[in-house]
Amino acid sequence: MCSCKCIIVTVIVLVVIITLIAVVATSLKKLASDEIGIKYDTILKKLENTTEREGLHTGLPGFKFIKFPSVYTSLTFNHLESLNKDGVKIVLYVSYQYKVRSDKLRDIILEFRDKDGYTKFLRYEGESAIHESCSYFNTSQFAAERANFQEKVKDQIMVRYKKVNAEITDLQVNNIARPTEYESAIRSKEKAREDIRVANNERPRLLTEAETQKREAETNAKIIIDKAESDTRILANRAVTEAQSIIAQYKKEAEAYKKIVEASGLGFTIDGFISYLGVRVIADAKNLVYIGLDSPAKTVYP
Ligand SMILES: *[C@@H]1O[C@H](CO)[C@@H](O)[C@H](O)[C@H]1NC(C)=O
Ligand SMILES: *[C@@H]1O[C@H](CO)[C@@H](O)[C@H](O)[C@H]1NC(C)=O
Numbered sequence: 409m410c411s412c413k414c415i416i417v418t419v420i421v422l423v424v425i426i427t428l429i430a431v432v433a434t435s436l437k438k439l440a441s442d443e444i445g446i447k448y449d450t451i452l453k454k455l456e457n458t459t460e461r462e463g464l465h466t467g468l469p470g471f472k473f474i475k476f477p478s479v480y481t482s483l484t485f486n487h488l489e490s491l492n493k494d495g496v497k498i499v500l501y502v503s504y505q506y507k508v509r510s511d512k513l514r515d516i517i518l519e520f521r522d523k524d525g526y527t528k529f530l531r532y533e534g535e536s537a538i539h540e541s542c543s544y545f546n547t548s549q550f551a552a553e554r555a556n557f558q559e560k561v562k563d564q565i566m567v568r569y570k571k572v573n574a575e576i577t578d579l580q581v582n583n584i585a586r587p588t589e590y591e592s593a594i595r596s597k598e599k600a601r602e603d604i605r606v607a608n609n610e611r612p613r614l615l616t617e618a619e620t621q622k623r624e625a626e627t628n629a630k631i632i633i634d635k636a637e638s639d640t641r642i643l644a645n646r647a648v649t650e651a652q653s654i655i656a657q658y659k660k661e662a663e664a665y666k667k668i669v670e671a672s673g674l675g676f677t678i679d680g681f682i683s684y685l686g687v688r689v690i691a692d693a694k695n696l697v698y699i700g701l702d703s704p705a706k707t708v709y710p
Contacts, residue, residue, distance in 0.1 A: 434469045444510050445473035446517060459513045474517050476526075480505035480577060483527075483534055490542040492550060497587055502538055502561060504579035506530060512573035519572070530574060537564035550584055551594075557581065 439445050439462050447456040451470045461478070484503040492498055508516055508526070520526040541561040550557065562579040569576055586594075 431469050435466050435471070436464060437467065437471065437473050438464050439473060439475065442477055442479045443473075443475050444478045444508075444513060445475040446513055447471050448474050455514065455517065457514060459510050474522055476508050476513060476516075476523050478507075478510065480507045483531060485535065485538065488535065488538060490539050492542050493544060493546040496547050496590060498542065498550060499583075499585040500538060500542075501582040501584075502534075502580070503582065504534075504562070504565065504576050506569060506574045506576045509573045509575065516573055526572075529572065530569065533568040533572070534565055537561065537568050540564055547586070547590065550586065554581070554584065557584075 437447075439460055441462045444459050444461055446459055447465070447467050448454070449456075449468055449471050451468075455474075460473070465473070482503055482505050484501075486501055488500045488502065489497055490500060516526055520529055538561055541557065541564050544560060545553070545557055558579060558581045561581060562576070565576055565579065
């Protein structure tokens, strides 16, 4: 009888102990060093007012924490395609860090339910902030004003996140990839510009070269003309000299003949003289000469 009672008492004590352990276990919850949270009573469906930090916390049995990170968390957009002001598609790699405002955690939970709902919304807002920023910049500005673009994205995200009680820090635009056709167009434009620059630099050199060639040609022409003139002069002089020497020779012969005539005391007529010249010509001739003359050298005896 007693042993039966004892067993029942023991069982009751055990049940009480187990129940107590269960109650204590469900009324104790822990927050890690990088977490904040608000107590939520799952039975009464009631959300507490205060944001709790790291440590062990007690509450009514069946409560839980709705937890959020207390440190900055990274959000990254890899290969986000967007259109710029010119309607050109660009590919972006952007990342930044965000954190919830702990004093507004209750509002955040009431609006977004939990961390997953909130993160989803922040991601959506971040993406539309980037798209909007892109629409303010044209293609050449993307190349030239990268820092401004990064500032713009940061501002846009800040404004949107402030409304939902998140703050951001350290936004990085890691890469801006322009479409390949655009890249190759830019490259050929730069090449054309370079070619023009080279041509412009070459121009004075080519001009100088052409100028030098022209001067050389002019000098050569002058030399040729001078030589031709000098040759002409030499030829003319030679002709004059020859003519003079021929005249002198004939003069000498005429004088010699005159002397012979005078010395012989013979009176030659003009016919006689011509006849003499005829004999000279025939004597000098290399070929046969046929000639008709009056009978020569009729001596006139006075
Ligand atoms: C939280 O605060 C609001 C007023 O700000 C109050 O109406 C509400 O009862 C409070 N809730 C708790 C659980 O203390
Ligand atoms: C891009 O915008 C800048 C500044 O508004 C402007 O000076 C430039 O002409 C624009 N470029 C093109 C290609 O539209």
